[in-house]
Amino acid sequence: MTDVKSALDPRRFPEAGLRQGIELLYFAYRAFTAEPDAILAHYGFGRAHHRVIYFIGRQDELTVSELLAVLQISKQSLAPILRQLRQAGLVTQLPGRRDRRQRLLRLTEKGQDLERRLSQTQRSRLAAAYGQAGPSAAEGFRQVMLGLMDPADHQRLVDMAPLESPAK
Amino acid sequence: MTDVKSALDPRRFPEAGLRQGIELLYFAYRAFTAEPDAILAHYGFGRAHHRVIYFIGRQDELTVSELLAVLQISKQSLAPILRQLRQAGLVTQLPGRRDRRQRLLRLTEKGQDLERRLSQTQRSRLAAAYGQAGPSAAEGFRQVMLGLMDPADHQRLVDMAPLESPAK
DNA sequence: CATATATGTCAATATGACTGACGTAAAATC
DNA sequence: GATTTTACGTCAGTCATATTGACATATATG
Structure with missing residues (x-):
């Protein structure tokens, strides 16, 4: 399963x-x-806005430097x-509680709404692809x-x- | 394996x-x-140039409209x-043989060299990931x-x- | 001959990325 | 307590990649 050394052998993974x-x-x-x-275009936003909204929304509070690192x-x-x-x-900012230099970024309710609309299209597409391919293919993909x-x-x-066999 | 209908059931593919x-x-x-x-940056090129080089190189001759369609x-x-x-x-162009309005796009030798250098990094990365995950995971990914x-x-x-079991 | 197709070009615009330089406030350290 | 580092912001200039609209040209097709 994990014969890494021969991964470059063209007989295993041919050019095509x-x-x-x-x-x-x-x-x-x-x-x-x-x-x-397409959704973002209605707001005059682009993919960069989506990424920012996504990563802020993922964990409810995020500093600017954490966001930059991601x-x-x-x-x-x-x-x-x-x-x-x-x-x-x-998006709103509030000063960090421990370190007041930090700006903690949060989504407003409106921001959360947009985040859900955006991510929902991607979650549905993923769920459909996983469903079509099956759980073992999904784990292979992962x-x-x-x-x-x-x-x-x-x-x-x-x-x-894990997608399958949690207690292997 | 292909129970598509229940793909959106959160018990199968949970939020996380x-x-x-x-x-x-x-x-x-x-x-x-x-x-x-990073390689392209040395030439003052960007990702768009890579895509063009890739798709021209893939099939040796390509019209402008085919390229636009891809x-x-x-x-x-x-x-x-x-x-x-x-x-x-x-890249060079030559007029189409059947339809002389067309410009058939081809990579020069120099273009082929760059194409190989660019794609090689991606092929290696893929081969390593396939090798690590195994052929069945690679097929799941696909x-x-x-x-x-x-x-x-x-x-x-x-x-x-197919990556595995060609005659299933 | 008229029209459609394949391609090219000019102009104006927008997003999203970059680097460099500088400023401020707060925390950490000597 | 003074200095340094950190977290963040901003101003200015640049660049690549994409857009739309309008128009030009050569060739093919009806």
Whole structure:
């Protein structure tokens, strides 16, 4: 199952299979972001706003530096996005309780509404794909995606129970 | 395995699992594009150039309209990219043999070199992830990605032999 | 000959990213 | 208590990638 050393042996994963993998990533990601993009366009927002809304909404309170660390963008890039979301009444800030230099970012109710609308399109698409492919394929998907990611980002994923056989 | 109807039943695919799926897509795609992006930066190119190089290189000859159909961008967006690639000596055009209005796009040798360098980083990453997760996980990944894609794009994927059990 | 198609180009616009430089407030440290 | 570091913000300039609209040209097709 985990014969990593021979992974580059073309007999195991021939050229065409790897090429198709590249294309699967491209087409799937495009489809996955299309619906949120369309919703966001109504607000004059883009994908960057979605990511900010998503990660703030995920854990209810988030400092600016945590957000920058997750997104890996510069604060100068984040600033205008956050300003727009604040002005639109989707995000609020409050000073940190322990460290008052920090700005704790939170979604307003309106922000939570939009977050749910955006994520719902992606959750439905995922649930449909999981349902079509089956739980074992879903777990395979998860394993491959984990392998593609930068391992440093593993810690950033939301916790979750395994998709199948929790007590193997 | 394919009980699609109950895919939205939260007992099958709970909130946290779907949320993690969203994050897997985001983090994996980011990691997957990071290395090519870094190589392209040396040339003053971006991800758009990569996509153009990739799809031209994939089938040796491609018309402008086929390229537009795959990428789903406007010809006004494509034009400057193609011009830069032509000027850099990576892409050439020749008039279509049947229809001389068409411009058949081809990679030069230099273009093929760059294409290989860019794709190689992605093929290696995929091969490593497939190797770590195993062939059955790789096939699960493929199935889920196919489910996420717009079905209209299925025809655009390169042909490939199934990853496992070709004669099931 | 008229029309449709394949492609190219000019202009104006927008998002989302970057770097560099500087400022402020608060916390941490010497 | 003074200094340094940290958390955050902002101003300015730049860039890549995308958009739409309008128009031009060559070729193919009816």
